Amino acid sequence: MNVNDITTFMQNPLAMLMRKFNIPQGMNNPQDILQHLLNSGQVSQEQINQAMQMRNNPFFRQFMR
């Protein structure tokens, strides 16, 4: 990651992440993005399970906006 990447990230973090994970343009539904990450093998089912578990956990819910 160079200075340009950092500048791009600070200007538009979401676009940077989309580029990093090769998420097709126009895909903005979190469900579709997760499925894309799973299908492309960038994340494992266990990681998804952990993420879903954290999302439903009241302890972590207090940090979500």
Add this chain to the structure above:
Amino acid sequence: MTYPNYPYINPQYPQSVQQNNGLVSVRNEAEARAYPIAPGHSITFKDETAPYIYTKTMGFSQLDRPLFEKFKLIKEETPTEPQEQAQKSVDIDLSVYATKEEIKAILNDLSAVRKELAELKDNRPIGGKHERK
């Protein structure tokens, strides 16, 4: 851009009970249907609000649609038949049966009658009708 100072998250966060024994707890069927699943994986869900179990299975091909199945949980009541049968065996009317003592008394009487008969046979001559002539 300034970010608010988030509190430090203690690594010893409370353990969730959302996923136990390989079952993923969901609030409803829609949540189970929408759960992301990797190709070649299968996940079993337990509905927290209704007596249902769901399974979602994804084939190895990404082109295949995931297979979703719904199972109803039915509580099996504890069988009461053996108790009823035990009660039935207790309810047998015992008044129609003879006790061992009663049978012994009858046998004693019978043996006494047999003795008397034997004595009578010994005292009387056989074929008394012919002798009278």
